[in-house]
Structures are given as structure tokens and as C-alpha cells.
Amino acid sequence: MKTMDKWTHAGSLEALKQQRSIVIKGGIAVFYHEDNVYAVDNRCPHLGFPLHMGSLCEGILTCHWHHARFDVCSGGTLDPWADDVSSHEVLCADGEIWVNPLPKNAYNREKYMARLQEGLEQNIGIVIAKAVVGLMESGVAAPEIARAGIAFGVQYGTGWGADLTILTAMTRILPKLDKDAQILALYHGLHQVARNRSSRAERHLLTPLPASEVTEERLIAWYRNCLEVRDTQGAQRVLLTAIRRGFTHERIMEMMLLAVTDHFYLDGGHTLDFHNKAFEALALADPSEQERILTSLVPLLGNPTRSEELHQWQSPVNLVEPLKQAFLSLEQLNSLHDARALSREEEERLLKLLLGDQPLETIQAITDLLTDGCSPVQIAQFVALAAAERICRFHTQNDFGDWIAVLHTFTYAHAVHEILNRSRHPLLLRAVYYGAVSLYLDRFLNVPAAPKPKPKAGIDPLNASGLLDIMDKRQQVNEASDWVAGFLQAGGEPSKLINALGHALLREDAEFHSFQMLEAAIAEYERWDSASGESAERAKQTLLFAATRYLAAHAPTPRDLPRNAKIAWRLHKGEKLFEES
Known part of the structure; x- marks a missing residue:
């Protein structure tokens, strides 16, 4: 006879026969069916609806909210989109019922990882979300969870895309987020990969060339x-x-x-x-x-748009030929490893040129700085900063779709900055010039320029959630940046603000570019955070304002996608999602 010390008493067998189903301590539903007693978690694993309010027929328990069906004995579902429900061991002794509060089908790290793979393969959001929660709670490092999504993503489909970019970007910002946001970040990335790859054919690689002495x-x-x-x-x-x-x-x-x-x-x-x-x-x-x-x-x-073929790169100002001339000088640069830092005057002049309307002068200035031995990484950093300033100055009178134009320039400039931190090949500096020209082409999106943020008074510097309240309303772009200015002026911690921006993004059904925006802004902020002085402080504020304005412009959304992650997290913690009246 098993010891009953840790089992839960579920009442008499006779009473259960009369009631057919009861709910006991721990939120476990106990059923009498076909002369047997069964116990399962009372919360439907789909959205948490009470299963004791469902129907049980021929061994199948049906939740009537979305009609998910479960084998009442094992908890296995006939509808994979709902996920399996936990089942519990039952003992009847001397007319009394005892239920083991620990589920029979308890998960460990290996099972959660297997479920994550199944969720990716079948594109089942709730399964992915539960696997992420379970793995995080089991102590699995977030990069290991992301690794499974990357491996799946590059195995199927036609190549790298927005989905894998989102997953990578969200994994990189995890250290800046609290636990709830980390779960949401991983879920968003993995869900994007599953949605875009689950029905795709496996991508087969070609073979390398035969061995030879080619250099x-x-x-x-x-x-x-x-x-x-x-x-x-x-x-x-x-x-x-x-x-x-x-x-x-x-x-x-x-x-x-x-x-x-x-x-x-x-x-x-x-x-x-x-x-x-x-x-x-x-x-x-x-x-x-x-x-x-x-x-x-x-x-x-295979077939990308080459901007030198576009009208705006050739007319009314021909930007293609001056760039080609500038690139000739890059070939003369032997080494970029011993570059010097820009002076304060050079920084200010470069930033002014980048945001101005004299592209040929800007191209020449970049060339002069490079040939004079200035740091290409620092020049790239200022191109990214100027691109963030474009977003800060983007007026809401512009067409809404034009947010994408200033976003593209910023995320591109950020990518160039990151690449030049890893490589010093002179010809890669061509990318710096492309970013500078794109900045020039965006100039009319700052005419008129948006007003500078006016610090809102009375902000609690210990509570950054006020920003989320503002973003519950549509098009609160200037209001949100005013709030951020007030929060920073009141002495609020930027780390709290960054976490709040993470929640502002991750609670939405965000589109691709919003993920790009936040990750790039955080990464650029970190680069400036390692510097000191007034210029660095201004740059950090610019990046925070840029991220805030872009996210505020694209909120709120229906917020349907993040719901799966929230439900999975609450189910894992044993919370009741629905209460009877």
C-alpha cells in the first residue's frame, strides 16, 4: 500500500459517483467515468478554462470553450494546438479517493526541449510558450533555448530572414530585461521562426568544390x-x-x-x-x-535592389560618381588598426554635416577623416547617432509609412557600426558612406522637425511603468518622449527605462521593424555608455528618445500574440485563469 502522507484526499467514492466530477485542492479535477476515477489539472492547457465544466464521453474529456479534446487517462490531447493536460495518479482505498498532487507526466529539461522542437515543427504557439517557461524555470540558459530556434530556422525555408533576425535580436537584449520580459522575448523570436518555417521544405546544401590549391x-x-x-x-x-x-x-x-x-x-x-x-x-x-x-x-x-540604379541616388544630385571616387581612396588605406579618435570639433562638424543637406561635402569630410587616420568605428558610430536623431526629429505630420525609412537608415547604420567593430577591411568602409547618403535622402522627413521633448513634471523616478500607460493610447509619440525626458530629469535609472521599453515592445503584436529598432537602440546605447562626458550623455538620451518615439508610434496593437506566453507563465505558476462566479 502506498503511503498517503503527501496525497490529497478527494472525498468518498460514493459522493463522486453522485457528482460525477469535483475540484480538489491544488486545482485538480477528479472525474468518475465508466466505473473508474481519473484526475487531471482542471485548467485547460489551451487557455486555462475549467475542465470540470466540460463533458466526458467514451474516455474523451472535451473543453467546451474551444472544444479541445483530451484522453482523460493520460492527459494527451487529440488537438495538438491545445497541448497535453497534466494527469494525476489516483488510489481508492476503503471507499475513499486519494490523488497524487504531482502529475504523472511531469516534465524535465529534456522533455521541455523536445516539446519546444515539436512546437517549432508544428507551429503551435502555446507549446512553444510552455516550453520556454519550463526551460527557463529549469535553469536552462536563454542562449541555449534560442539555439534550438536558430538551428530549426536555418534548416528549413529558403534562407535568412526577418524571423531569424528577430530571434537573434531578442536573445541579445535579454540581459537588459526582467524575467517576464525575457520569456516574452524568446517566445516572440521562436514563434516568428515557427510561423515562417514550419511548413517549409528542408534546405539542402550544395557540396564544396573539390580540393585544390586555389588561394x-x-x-x-x-x-x-x-x-x-x-x-x-x-x-x-x-x-x-x-x-x-x-x-x-x-x-x-x-x-x-x-x-x-x-x-x-x-x-x-x-x-x-x-x-x-x-x-x-x-x-x-x-x-x-x-x-x-x-x-x-x-x-x-540573388536579386537585391542596388541603390546606385535608383533615381534618387543619381538625381537631382549625382551621388554615385562621388562615392566611387571616394572608394578609390579607401583602397590606399593599408591599416585601420591604429586610428585616432575624433576631436570634439570634428565630432560636432561631422554630426552637423550628416544631418544637413550638403551630401558632397559630407562624402568629402568622411574621406578626409579616414585618410587623416580617424577611427572608422567612431565615424560609423556617429552615422548611427545621426540616424537616431532623424527618428527623434521625425514629425508626426509625415506619412505614417515613412517611419520605416528613418528606421531602415538607423538599423543599417547600427549594423555597419557593429561590423566595423569586428573587421578593419578598408573596403567595408563603403558601408559607412551608404549610411551617410541614406541619412541625406531622409532629410525631408525632418521638415518640419518634431519638437524637442519637454520634460513632464511629477514623474516618479522609481517607477518606469508610467510609460506603458501612455502607450496604451494610439499615437502618443510626443507625449511618450516628454514622459521619458521627465523620468530622466527626475533621476530615473536608464536601466529601468530600457526594461520598460522592452515590455512596451513585447506586449504588442509587434512588426519586424520594431524589434530591430529596440535592439539597435539598446546596442548603440551600450557603446555610448562605456564613454563619458556631455557628448555621451546627449547621445544616450537621443537613443532612448528614438526608441520611445518609434515604439509609441506603433502601439497599441491587438496584443493577441503575447497572450500565449502570459498564459503559459501563469499555468506554470499554478494560477487560476478563470474563476467561477
């Missing part, structure tokens, strides 16, 4: 030449050959980015931004995924 320089030239004529199959074989030959990570990155920057501002900046995110994903993924991650980028160069 590294020749392989790099072949890769660039293949993509010059949009030959993605040839490029993939060359890339795989370079990987198998043992090219260093930096060398492979340079080879691929040289091809990206051989043409101007490809696909509105997305091509280079996606490359940067894929390189960041390499640091999260298992080393065995290197080939799949890197080759997933090659299709992006």
Missing part, C-alpha cells in the same frame, strides 16, 4: 564575381569551400561583406543588416550550424 584571395574573388552576376549556387559552393578550407571567422565575414558592399545599400539596408545578425547568431549557435547559417545568407544576394 584564399582567388576564392574571395570568385565569391564576389558569382554574386556580381547573381549566381547564388556558384557563390554557395565557393563559400562552403572556404569554410571547409578553414577560413577564419573574420576572413569569411570579410569575404561575404565585400560582396554585400560591392553594390550600394542593397535592399534598403536589409541585406547588410541581415548579414550582421547572422554573424551574431553564430556566437549563439552550435558550431555545427556554421555552414547552414552562413549559406542561408547567399540567397539574399
Whole structure:
């Protein structure tokens, strides 16, 4: 006889026969059916509706809210979108019923990881959400959870896309978020991957070229030449050959980015931004995924828009030829490792030019700074800062769709800044110029310029959630930035504000660009946070204002997607989602 010390008494068998179902301590539903007693968690694993209010027929328990069906004995569901319900062992002794409060089908780390894989394969949001919660609560590191999504994402579909970019971006900002937001961030990223990849065919890799004595320089030239004529199959074989030959990570990155920057501002900046995110994903993924991650980028160069072919890059001011002339001088730069910092005067002049309307003067100024030995990383940082300032000055009288234009320039400039922190190849500096020209082309979106934030009075510096209240209303762009100004002026911790911005994003059915915006702003903020002085403080405020304004412009949404993660978290904690009146 099993000891009953830790079991829960569920009353008499005779009483259960009369009532057919009861709910006992711990939220467990106990049923009498076909001369047997069964016990399951009373909360439907779909959305938490009380299962004792359902019906039980021929061994199938049906929740009448969305008609999810469960095997009352095992808890297994016939409807995978609902997930399995926990079942409990039952004993009847001397006419009394005892229920083990611990579920029979308890999960461990391995089971949660298997469920995550199933959720990704079948695109079941609630299963993904529960797996994330369970893994986090089991002590599994967030990057390990993200790793499963990256591996799944690069295995299926046609190549790298917005979904994998979101997952990578959200994984990178996790240290800035509290636990609830971390769960939401991972869920958003993994859900995006599942939604875009679950029904796709597996992506098969080509084989590398046969072994030969071809040099590294020749392989790099072949890769660039293949993509010059949009030959993605040839490029993939060359890339795989370079990987198998043992090219260093930096060398492979340079080879691929040289091809990206051989043409101007490809696909509105997305091509280079996606490359940067894929390189960041390499640091999260298992080393065995290197080939799949890197080759997933090659299709992006099959037919991208080349901005030098666009009218606005050639007229009324021809920007293409001056850029080509500037690039000739880059080839003369032998080393970028011993660069000097910009002076305060150079910083101010560069920022003014970047936000001005003299593109040829801006191009020449960048060239002069580089040839004079100034830090290309710092120049790239100021291009990103100027792009953030464009967002701060974006007037709400503009067409709503134009938010995307200033967003693209900012996230592109951020990607360039990140890349130049990892590589010093002179020709990659072409990307800095592309960002500067895009900034120039965005100039009319700051005419008229939005008013500068006016610090709101009476802000509690210990509570950043007031920002979320403002974003519950549509188009509170200036109001939200005024609140942030007041919060910072009152001495509020920027870390609390960043966490609040994370919640502002993650509680929404956010679109791709909003994820890009927050991650890029946080990353740029961190770069400036390591500096000191008045310029750094102004730059950090600019980045916070930019993120706030963009997110406020795109809120609120129906907020349907994050609900799964919240339900999964509450179910895991044993909360009741519905109460009887």
C-alpha cells in the first residue's frame, strides 16, 4: 500500500459517483467515468478554462470553450494546438479517493526541449510558450533555448530572414530585461521562426568544390564575381569551400561583406543588416550550424535592389560618381588598426554635416577623416547617432509609412557600426558612406522637425511603468518622449527605462521593424555608455528618445500574440485563469 502522507484526499467514492466530477485542492479535477476515477489539472492547457465544466464521453474529456479534446487517462490531447493536460495518479482505498498532487507526466529539461522542437515543427504557439517557461524555470540558459530556434530556422525555408533576425535580436537584449520580459522575448523570436518555417521544405546544401590549391584571395574573388552576376549556387559552393578550407571567422565575414558592399545599400539596408545578425547568431549557435547559417545568407544576394540604379541616388544630385571616387581612396588605406579618435570639433562638424543637406561635402569630410587616420568605428558610430536623431526629429505630420525609412537608415547604420567593430577591411568602409547618403535622402522627413521633448513634471523616478500607460493610447509619440525626458530629469535609472521599453515592445503584436529598432537602440546605447562626458550623455538620451518615439508610434496593437506566453507563465505558476462566479 502506498503511503498517503503527501496525497490529497478527494472525498468518498460514493459522493463522486453522485457528482460525477469535483475540484480538489491544488486545482485538480477528479472525474468518475465508466466505473473508474481519473484526475487531471482542471485548467485547460489551451487557455486555462475549467475542465470540470466540460463533458466526458467514451474516455474523451472535451473543453467546451474551444472544444479541445483530451484522453482523460493520460492527459494527451487529440488537438495538438491545445497541448497535453497534466494527469494525476489516483488510489481508492476503503471507499475513499486519494490523488497524487504531482502529475504523472511531469516534465524535465529534456522533455521541455523536445516539446519546444515539436512546437517549432508544428507551429503551435502555446507549446512553444510552455516550453520556454519550463526551460527557463529549469535553469536552462536563454542562449541555449534560442539555439534550438536558430538551428530549426536555418534548416528549413529558403534562407535568412526577418524571423531569424528577430530571434537573434531578442536573445541579445535579454540581459537588459526582467524575467517576464525575457520569456516574452524568446517566445516572440521562436514563434516568428515557427510561423515562417514550419511548413517549409528542408534546405539542402550544395557540396564544396573539390580540393585544390586555389588561394584564399582567388576564392574571395570568385565569391564576389558569382554574386556580381547573381549566381547564388556558384557563390554557395565557393563559400562552403572556404569554410571547409578553414577560413577564419573574420576572413569569411570579410569575404561575404565585400560582396554585400560591392553594390550600394542593397535592399534598403536589409541585406547588410541581415548579414550582421547572422554573424551574431553564430556566437549563439552550435558550431555545427556554421555552414547552414552562413549559406542561408547567399540567397539574399540573388536579386537585391542596388541603390546606385535608383533615381534618387543619381538625381537631382549625382551621388554615385562621388562615392566611387571616394572608394578609390579607401583602397590606399593599408591599416585601420591604429586610428585616432575624433576631436570634439570634428565630432560636432561631422554630426552637423550628416544631418544637413550638403551630401558632397559630407562624402568629402568622411574621406578626409579616414585618410587623416580617424577611427572608422567612431565615424560609423556617429552615422548611427545621426540616424537616431532623424527618428527623434521625425514629425508626426509625415506619412505614417515613412517611419520605416528613418528606421531602415538607423538599423543599417547600427549594423555597419557593429561590423566595423569586428573587421578593419578598408573596403567595408563603403558601408559607412551608404549610411551617410541614406541619412541625406531622409532629410525631408525632418521638415518640419518634431519638437524637442519637454520634460513632464511629477514623474516618479522609481517607477518606469508610467510609460506603458501612455502607450496604451494610439499615437502618443510626443507625449511618450516628454514622459521619458521627465523620468530622466527626475533621476530615473536608464536601466529601468530600457526594461520598460522592452515590455512596451513585447506586449504588442509587434512588426519586424520594431524589434530591430529596440535592439539597435539598446546596442548603440551600450557603446555610448562605456564613454563619458556631455557628448555621451546627449547621445544616450537621443537613443532612448528614438526608441520611445518609434515604439509609441506603433502601439497599441491587438496584443493577441503575447497572450500565449502570459498564459503559459501563469499555468506554470499554478494560477487560476478563470474563476467561477
